[in-house]
Structure formats: structure tokens, C-alpha cells
Amino acid sequence: MKKTAPEPVATVQQEEHRVLLVEDDVGLQKQMRWALSPYIVDVAGSRLEALDKISAAKPYHVVVLDLGLPPDENSASEGLKALDEILNLTPQTKVIVASGNVERANAVRAVAKGAFDFVAKPLDSEVLKIIIDRAIRMHELEEENKQLREHSARATDGLVYGSEKMAQIAQVLDRVGPMDVSVMLIGETGTGKEVLARALHRLSPRNTQPFVAINCASIPENLLESELFGHEKGAFTGAIKRTHGKFEMADNGTLFLDEIGDMPLPLQSKLLRFLQERRLERVGGRESITVNVRLVTATNQKLEKLIAEGRFREDLYYRINDVRIDLPALREREGDPVLLAQYFLNGFNKTYSKHISGFTEDALAALSVHPWPGNVRELENRVKRAVIMAENKRITAQDLDLGDIKTGDRDLNLRKELAKVEKRLATEALALSDGNISKAAKLLGVSRPHFYSLIGHS
Ligand SMILES: Nc1ncnc2c1ncn2[C@@H]1O[C@H](COP(=O)(O)OP(=O)(O)OP(=O)(O)O)[C@@H](O)[C@H]1O
Ligand SMILES: [Mg+2]
The missing domain is CATH 3.40.50.2300 (Response regulator)
Incomplete structure (x- = not known):
């Protein structure tokens, strides 16, 4: 009815x-x-x-x-x-x-x-x-x-990993994300520092407020101060109106200072002052403005070294470093390259309306042994390229531009070299044991059948 x-x-x-x-x-x-x-x-x-x-x-x-x-x-x-x-x-x-x-x-x-x-x-x-x-x-x-x-956020949202090292980092994120502490992220380029910075913001009670990121290395020194702290009209030539800086934009939210190691010393002092007083003055202004931000910083440099060289203020280092998270390079995260590759493949399949089903054996092997100098970003780019270029149902090492022949060759050679050494040792052991196979095998710490295989008998 x-x-x-x-x-x-x-x-x-x-x-x-x-x-x-x-x-x-x-x-x-x-x-x-x-x-x-x-x-x-x-x-x-x-x-x-x-x-x-x-x-x-x-x-x-x-x-x-x-x-x-x-x-x-x-x-x-x-x-x-x-x-x-x-x-x-x-x-x-x-x-x-x-x-x-x-x-x-x-x-x-x-x-x-x-x-x-x-x-x-x-x-x-x-x-x-x-x-x-x-x-x-x-x-x-x-x-x-x-x-x-x-809907309650967890660090793992949008963070792909299988390795123990990243699982530990996810745990740390879950713990410190909601706390109003300054977090410093240290890791090679492309390891996911910005991804973590965003995760920290998402996990915090500030997550309905802005997340503002600024890369200290990509902005000329003379502009960085005004970018960060804003300026008043007429503060310098071209300052035609009052402009808010990133600090003010991030008020009540999170400010992500990327490449903090590249911040010029005078600005480091100003940042330190802000962190002590939680107030700032725009360039060319006298008014003191209260701003409430949670600071997350990142760098791929050794800050200790910069401190020793007098290029980074030690007192600032301690201020921005309530919690320090060291991101491992991708080559140190066992299993992650393959997982991430799968994840990016799904995404790019959608983006480019492709139906690539996976990776060939040689591609999987190449993913696991490649040293990934550009870390996750490099992996993402290689998979993207491969999805665009692939002619078959599955992505090959060649599609990934990961010298399949090179890694394969080295592997094979290594195995051959090892076999040679083993055979030599076995022969020596046999000579030492007057031809007694049991004794020789014992000498090398292997079983009799294994010993036979070493000297090339079957
Ligand atoms: N664990 C992860 N899961 C999914 N995607 C990731 C992960 N880590 C990084 N990515 C992706 O890899 C790329 C690089 O990450 P991100 O920009 O966070 O690195 P970064 O450490 O800030 O690099 P850089 O030092 O070059 O600025 C981004 O596209 C990001 O989305
Ligand atoms: Mg980054």
C-alpha cells in the first residue's frame, strides 16, 4: 500500500x-x-x-x-x-x-x-x-x-603505513595531537612532515580553526618578517594597506613553520619574543596584538649542527621543541613502500580513470630495495608516472623507472659470489676432515644434505 x-x-x-x-x-x-x-x-x-x-x-x-x-x-x-x-x-x-x-x-x-x-x-x-x-x-x-x-579523528586517518616505526609515530601523534604543545618534526625531504603537521592540527581542539603553513626557506629574507607578522600601511615602500601576517591568520588555530632551520637570526629573535609573550607587533606598527597559536615546526636540517655553528638560537630550539618527532626515511620503514605504492595506485587510477590492477613481482622487488632518496614524495611521483605510462594491467619496474636490471643483476651476482665462497669453504672443511662429510658439515655448522649442496653434489 x-x-x-x-x-x-x-x-x-x-x-x-x-x-x-x-x-x-x-x-x-x-x-x-x-x-x-x-x-x-x-x-x-x-x-x-x-x-x-x-x-x-x-x-x-x-x-x-x-x-x-x-x-x-x-x-x-x-x-x-x-x-x-x-x-x-x-x-x-x-x-x-x-x-x-x-x-x-x-x-x-x-x-x-x-x-x-x-x-x-x-x-x-x-x-x-x-x-x-x-x-x-x-x-x-x-x-x-x-x-x-x-568522526573523531585519529592520526591514522590519511596516514598510510605498515611499519613498526610509523605505528609508533602514529601513537605519539594520538597522544600529543590534542595537547597544546609545540611539536617539532624532523625528517628528510618527502618523509611526510606536512602530513603529520596536518594530523596534529586535526587531532587538536583547534581543528575547526585555521591551519596556516608557511615555508621559511621559500620566502626572501626581507619579506619573511612581514609575511609572518604582517605590516601596517606605509611600513615600507609598497605597503599600501595594513596586512595580517600568518600568525594572525592562524589565530586560535595551528601555525606550521616549515624549514624553520632557514629562518634568519633576527627573525628567530622575534619569534622567540612572541613565544615568550604570545603577543606581536606588525612591521611598522606599535600596537601589541595577542595571538593564540599552536606552533608546529619542521626541518630537514640538523638543528644541533646549526646551533653549534651559531646559525640557530639554542633558546628558540628549546621553546619550539616541547615534543620532537623524528620521521624515519622511507627506506627504513619496512613494508611501507609497497603499501604506499598500492595506496597511490588506487588514487591515481581514479584520477586518470585507469584500471591498473597492481604491480608485477619485479616492480614489488624494486619498490622494496630502492633507497628512496626523495622518500614518499618520490614514490608518489614514480607511481603517478607509471600509472600514466603503463601499457599493461600491471605496473612493471620499468614503468616505475626503477632500473629493474640493475637491482636484479646485483642480486644475482651477490648470490653467485656467495655460492663461490661457500663452495671454497666446504672444500677446505672437507680437506680438514680427511674427507669425512659428517665432520666437515659439523665444522661448518650445517647439515649433511646442506653440505652436499654446498660442494655442488646433489
Ligand atoms: N604516510 C603517508 N601516507 C600517505 N601519504 C603520504 C605519507 N607521507 C607522505 N605522504 C605524501 O607524500 C608527499 C610528501 O609528504 P610531505 O609534503 O608531508 O613531506 P615533507 O616531509 O613535508 O617534505 P618536504 O621536506 O619536501 O617539504 C605528500 O604528497 C604526502 O601527501
Ligand atoms: Mg614539507
Whole structure:
């Protein structure tokens, strides 16, 4: 049967509350429908009809279930069965059982099975309404909680890794992300410093506020101060209006200072002053402005060395370094290159509408042995190139431009060299043991069959 009522328009703030009344008494159906008018009420006259309605529609918030359903209105068996089935189908639905001519004990059993509450028949529509209101509130709270859980960020979101080293870093991120501490990220180029900086922001209570990144190495020294701290109109030639710096833009959020090792010394002093006072002055201005930022910094340089050379302020180093995270190079993360390659392949398949299914054996081997001087960024670029260039279903080492022949050759040679050495040792051992194979094998610490294979017998 089609409903004649117009489809409810779902909006975010005002969701309609849907109630299913499972009741075989037609008079009661009518009366209840009327009493519960603010809700969208559907009715079902039997267990099967109820299940049909529940499977067809989007989940009901509340089901009011008469325990005494046909064929045997005087026993609760059909009702209890329906209860089990409803909770199986839509566990989030709140079921209120109604019991009249069946024993109250069954209502208690129903609640034990997971019903939200029970009401006695004859139904008092006021009481029922209060119970339904409560059930709906509970339902909403539970949904909200579920969404919060689903949406609550974890470091691992968007971070691909399988290695133990990165798993440890993810744990550190989860711990320090929500705390208002300065974090310094140290790692080679392309290791994912910016990815981590963003993860820290996402994990913090500041995540609805701006994340502002600035690369200290890419901006000429004379412009960097104004970029960071802003300037007043007329502060210098070309300063035609007051401009906010990155600090002000990041107010209440996170400021990511990339390549902090390249920050000129005078600016280091100004940054230190800001970190002590949490106030700044724009270039050419006198007004002192309070800014609330969480600082995340990154560098691929050895700051200790810069400090020793007098190029980085030691006091600043300690200020920006509440927590220091050292990112391992990709070649040190066992298993990650292959995982990341797979991940990037999926992404680029989508971007370029390709259907490449994976990597050949030689490509996987090449991914694992390549030293990755450009780390994850290099890997990403190679996979991108390969996806664009690949002519086959699977990406080869050649597609990745990872000298398949070179690594393969070196491997083979190594194995050959080893075999030669082994054979020489075996021969010597045999000579030392006067030709006694058992003794010779013992001398080399290998089994007899293994020894045979070493001297080239089978
Ligand atoms: N663990 C990871 N999972 C998924 N993608 C990653 C991961 N690490 C890095 N990437 C990707 O690799 C690229 C390089 O990462 P990112 O820019 O964070 O590196 P970086 O350390 O800041 O490099 P640089 O020092 O050159 O600035 C980006 O495209 C980033 O999305
Ligand atoms: Mg970077």
C-alpha cells in the first residue's frame, strides 16, 4: 500500500521522528495514530507486516509493539519473536512493548531481551507519549555518539603505513595531537612532515580553526618578517594597506613553520619574543596584538649542527621543541613502500580513470630495495608516472623507472659470489676432515644434505 502523505523533507536540524505501531486492534490503531500525531506513525497489524515495513523503510526511531499478536493474541510468543527480529534488523530502534491480556512477566522478559520499555494496556496515550519522547531522545543521543565516534579523528586517518616505526609515530601523534604543545618534526625531504603537521592540527581542539603553513626557506629574507607578522600601511615602500601576517591568520588555530632551520637570526629573535609573550607587533606598527597559536615546526636540517655553528638560537630550539618527532626515511620503514605504492595506485587510477590492477613481482622487488632518496614524495611521483605510462594491467619496474636490471643483476651476482665462497669453504672443511662429510658439515655448522649442496653434489 502506498502512503498518500507527501515524502517528509529531511533537514539536518529537524529530522522527522518515525514511529511504527504494531497492533492488530484496528480501533486502537486509529486512536493511537491520532494521539501520536506529531510523529510520523505507520501501523502494522501482524509480525510479518511489521517486518515488511521495517525492511522497506528507513529505520524507525521507535516501534510500539503489542506482545499479543495474531494468530495467538493470548500468548506473547509472536510478539517476543517480532521483538527479536526487529532488534536484529535495526538494533538502534527503540522498541516499546505493550502488554494487556498477556502476562506481565512477558513484558519483563521483553525488556530483558532488549526492549526499551513497556507499557500496560489499555494504553494511556499521555503516558505512551512520554515514553516515546524519552525513547526518541535516547535514540538521538546514541546516534550522535555514534557519529562522534565515527568522526573523531585519529592520526591514522590519511596516514598510510605498515611499519613498526610509523605505528609508533602514529601513537605519539594520538597522544600529543590534542595537547597544546609545540611539536617539532624532523625528517628528510618527502618523509611526510606536512602530513603529520596536518594530523596534529586535526587531532587538536583547534581543528575547526585555521591551519596556516608557511615555508621559511621559500620566502626572501626581507619579506619573511612581514609575511609572518604582517605590516601596517606605509611600513615600507609598497605597503599600501595594513596586512595580517600568518600568525594572525592562524589565530586560535595551528601555525606550521616549515624549514624553520632557514629562518634568519633576527627573525628567530622575534619569534622567540612572541613565544615568550604570545603577543606581536606588525612591521611598522606599535600596537601589541595577542595571538593564540599552536606552533608546529619542521626541518630537514640538523638543528644541533646549526646551533653549534651559531646559525640557530639554542633558546628558540628549546621553546619550539616541547615534543620532537623524528620521521624515519622511507627506506627504513619496512613494508611501507609497497603499501604506499598500492595506496597511490588506487588514487591515481581514479584520477586518470585507469584500471591498473597492481604491480608485477619485479616492480614489488624494486619498490622494496630502492633507497628512496626523495622518500614518499618520490614514490608518489614514480607511481603517478607509471600509472600514466603503463601499457599493461600491471605496473612493471620499468614503468616505475626503477632500473629493474640493475637491482636484479646485483642480486644475482651477490648470490653467485656467495655460492663461490661457500663452495671454497666446504672444500677446505672437507680437506680438514680427511674427507669425512659428517665432520666437515659439523665444522661448518650445517647439515649433511646442506653440505652436499654446498660442494655442488646433489
Ligand atoms: N604516510 C603517508 N601516507 C600517505 N601519504 C603520504 C605519507 N607521507 C607522505 N605522504 C605524501 O607524500 C608527499 C610528501 O609528504 P610531505 O609534503 O608531508 O613531506 P615533507 O616531509 O613535508 O617534505 P618536504 O621536506 O619536501 O617539504 C605528500 O604528497 C604526502 O601527501
Ligand atoms: Mg614539507
